[in-house]
Amino acid sequence: MRVLLVAYGSRGDIEPMAGFALRLRELGAEVQMCAPPDFAELLDTVGLPLVPLGQSIREMTTEAVRETKPTVALTLPERAARIAAATYASLAAVAEGCDAVVATGLMPAAAAARSVADKLGIPYVFVSYFPTYLPSEQHPPLVWPGRQAPPEVTDNQVLWDLNAEIMNELFGGGVNALRTSVGLPPVDDVREHVFTDRPWLAADPVLGPWPEPEPEPAGPGVVQTGAWIKPDERPLPAELEAFLGAGTPPVYVGFGSMPLREAQEVARAAVAAVRAQGRRVLVSRGWADLALTDDQDDCFAVGEVNQQALFGRVAAVVHHGGAGTTTTAARAGAPQVVVPQMADQPYWAGRVAELGIGAAHEGPDPTFDSLSTALAGVLTPEVRARAAAVAGTIRTDGTAVAAKLLLEVVGRAPSPAPSA
Structure with a gap:
């Protein structure tokens, strides 16, 4: 055939x-x-x-x-x-x-x-x-x-x-x-x-x-x-492994193959909001070309990596709400903050909220305040437990x-x- x-x-x-x-x-x-x-x-x-x-x-x-x-x-x-x-x-x-x-x-x-x-x-x-x-x-x-x-x-x-x-x-x-x-x-x-x-x-x-x-x-x-x-057996880069091993699980921030109008403003707001929760930050560059805002050692930037291996080792995933990222984070049992930009992404944001495995951000333009509120709501033992329970049901x-x-x-x- x-x-x-x-x-x-x-x-x-x-x-x-x-x-x-x-x-x-x-x-x-x-x-x-x-x-x-x-x-x-x-x-x-x-x-x-x-x-x-x-x-x-x-x-x-x-x-x-x-x-x-x-x-x-x-x-x-x-x-x-x-x-x-x-x-x-x-x-x-x-x-x-x-x-x-x-x-x-x-x-x-x-x-x-x-x-x-x-x-x-x-x-x-x-x-x-x-x-x-x-x-x-x-x-x-x-x-x-x-x-x-x-x-x-x-x-x-x-x-x-x-x-x-x-x-x-x-x-x-x-x-x-x-x-x-x-x-x-x-x-x-x-x-x-x-x-x-x-x-x-x-x-x-x-x-x-x-x-x-x-x-x-x-x-x-x-x-x-x-x-x-698509199964992914790639190991994580050595530098990323070193960052993950150097402290508590970070919050992942990435928008995949979504360009953003004000990418660096989003990066600054996200890094500050994650730090305000007392968490380390893992920034994925993606098509938005997100970049670090300073050289502090609590923040690390990555390019293309194996999300299937990574998401089980982070505290939460802040992302755009694509079907693949949403499914990968759900399989990993990672709490999610979905910041939908277009197309199917509002749907996935709504489903994440309905299932109790994360939060749906209102609108496509995150700020320090909006991300701080969302992260405070998902970085809890209750949401983590719910995300782990749903992970066991994903086919x-x-x-x-x-x-x-x-x-x-x-x-x-x-x-x-x-x-x-």
């Missing part, structure tokens, strides 16, 4: 897909990973060759977050059309002979992946890493910037209907132009086309439960596999469940017709 895996997004989109790729490879499948060029080194460390897709995601998100004007100003539908066309071209060049396509990430890239699968006549699966990206009457959709629903509209089904209209407005033209250009019929509903009637939810059932009953095995509906975790078999499902999907599929 040969599988094309497409993940166009930040590290939180790519690393889980890499974990799935490794599981498929263990089962004897041939895997082709397609992702932004930023993650070539990450994938190379586990022996997964990369077909690079489009512009650097780090550059794209930095432009958006820091409001840097691009060289050529394009509307969002125009940018989406370009992403769809470029992604299709990259995927089509390596998709021949594949038995299935699995995609996640940006909508126009996933639409291109669906078009490649349609062109080849092979199964396509869409994966979401958090529940509220997928339609349900039990929760409202994500709000697209600049396209909020009228405040008087509160019915979830009406909000999802409006969401479908927005998706068609933003992506329909580019997606259908692409499909027409390669001899495929246009689609009326881009969201339904990309998500399908049986998307997978790669989130832990305790951390991110799907709010509706499990579907019948052969029927439509969301299928929750559990979180996709680690998500990629195995998904691999079995994919084998079943491919086994049920008819033989593909020759492409036109």
